[in-house]
Every structure is written in structure tokens, then in C-alpha cells.
Amino acid sequence: MNKAEKSEVVASVANKLKDATGLYLLSYHGITVEEVNELRREFRQANIEYRVVKNTLAKLAIDQINRFEKAKEYLVGMTGLAITKEDPVVPAKIIKKFREKYNKLDLKACYVETSFYDGSKLDELASFPSKPEIMAGIIGGIQSPISGLILSINAVVRELVSILDAYVKKRQNN
Numbered sequence: 423m424n425k426a427e428k429s430e431v432v433a434s435v436a437n438k439l440k441d442a443t444g445l446y447l448l449s450y451h452g453i454t455v456e457e458v459n460e461l462r463r464e465f466r467q468a469n470i471e472y473r474v475v476k477n478t479l480a481k482l483a484i485d486q487i488n489r490f491e492k493a494k495e496y497l498v499g500m501t502g503l504a505i506t507k508e509d510p511v512v513p514a515k516i517i518k519k520f521r522e523k524y525n526k527l528d529l530k531a532c533y534v535e536t537s538f539y540d541g542s543k544l545d546e547l548a549s550f551p552s553k554p555e556i557m558a559g560i561i562g563g564i565q566s567p568i569s570g571l572i573l574s575i576n577a578v579v580r581e582l583v584s585i586l587d588a589y590v591k592k593r594q595n596n
Contacts, residue, residue, distance in 0.1 A: 428479060435475055435483035435503070443535055444510030445490050446517065448502040449528040450474070457524055464516050470506045477501055492538045496531040509554075510534040514547035 423431075439445065450458065465472045475483075477497040484490050504513045511534065521527050521544070529541040539547060 431475060431479050432482045432486065435473065435480060436486040438471055438473075438505045439483055439489060440487045441507050442489075442505050442533075443508065444504075444506040444513055444533060445493060446504035446513045446532040447493055447496050447530040448504060448517065449500060449530055450502045450526075451500050451528075453524070453526050457520075457526065461516075461520055461527070464520070465504060465513070468506075468512045468516060469508050470504055470513050470516070473503045473505070474501070475503060490533050493531055493533065501530065509552050511547060511550045511552050514544060514550070515552070518544055518548035 453461070462472050477499075480497050480501070480503060481494050484494055504517070506513055514529075514532070514534075517527060517529055529544045531538065531540050532543075532547070533539075534547065534550075
């Protein structure tokens with residue numbers, strides 16, 4: 423790889439990282455081609471970019487954007503980068519599922535938004551709710567009091583109608 427190609431790779435990785443909400447550093451040692459293709463497919467379906475880049479070029483990209491500084495010390499050995507601009511928890515869920523299926527793929531470290539985690543936190547991260555799950559919980563929390571209020575109002579109206587109905591019947595009988 424010549425100097426121009428290296429510069430192009432660094433610029434490309436830096437461009438991906440500058441807007442990233444999540445960065446996962448993975449050790450892919452021992453993974454077969456079929457398995458890595460399956461992993462890439464899962465990542466692609468979730469709009470997550472997975473790249474294998476030389477560690478020195480990844481470090482230069484990190485230096486260029488001035489983010490994810492702690493990740494540089496984990497850029498040793500065979501390292502794959504999973505980069506997301508959307509939900510930063512989804513890569514952890516995919517990695518955990520893949521790891522449980524094949525007992526391969528180690529998380530070295532990651533950033534979720536601005537928080538840094540080492541690889542031992544994979545299970546915790548994978549258990550975090552995703553953005554859609556959080557939004558559904560918020561909407562459900564908002565709807566619950568409103569629907570309770572509507573049910574209460576309906577009950578009062580029904581009670582009022584039955585009282586008025588009983589009053590009308592009593593007046594008609596007299």
C-alpha cells in the first residue's frame with residue numbers, strides 16, 4: 423500500500439468516526455471467512471460499518487478527529503472496527519449473539535456515545551435497551567396516564583348517564 427492509499431484509508435476511517443455514536447474494537451482471531459461474512463451481513467442490516475484496517479492507520483484516523491483516544495491502546499493484533507452512526511447499543515447485541523453462536527469474536531473495547539468501556543462490559547452493553555425500545559417505553563409511559571384519565575372520564579360519564587336514566591324512569595313512573 424503506497425502513501426496515497428494509506429492517506430485515503432485514514433481519511434475514510436476518520437470521516438466515518440467523526441459522526442459515529444458507537445465504535446467497537448473487535449478481535450477477530452480464528453474466525454472463518456463464512457463467519458466473518460455472516461457478521462458483516464448482520465452489521466450491514468443494522469447500518470453498522472465493519473472494517474479491518476491496519477492499527478497504525480486507525481490510530482492516525484483517531485488522531486485526526488480528536489475522539490476515541492482511549493481506543494488507541496487497544497489497537498494491537500488483529501482488530502476489526504464496527505462503527506455506527508445510529509443506535510450505539512446495537513453492535514453490542516450483534517457481537518454478543520455472534521459470540522454465543524460461534525464462541526469467537528472478542529470485544530477489546532468500545533465507545534458508546536462518549537462513554538468508554540473495556541471488553542468485559544459486553545454483556546452489560548448488550549442488555550441496554552436500544553433507542554426504539556427506549557422510545558416505546560417513553561411513549562407507553564406517556565400514554566398510560568392519558569388512557570387512565572380517559573377511562574376515568576368515561577366511567578364518570580357512564581355513571582352520570584345511568585343516574586339520569588334512573589331519574590327519568592322514576593319521574594315517568596310517578
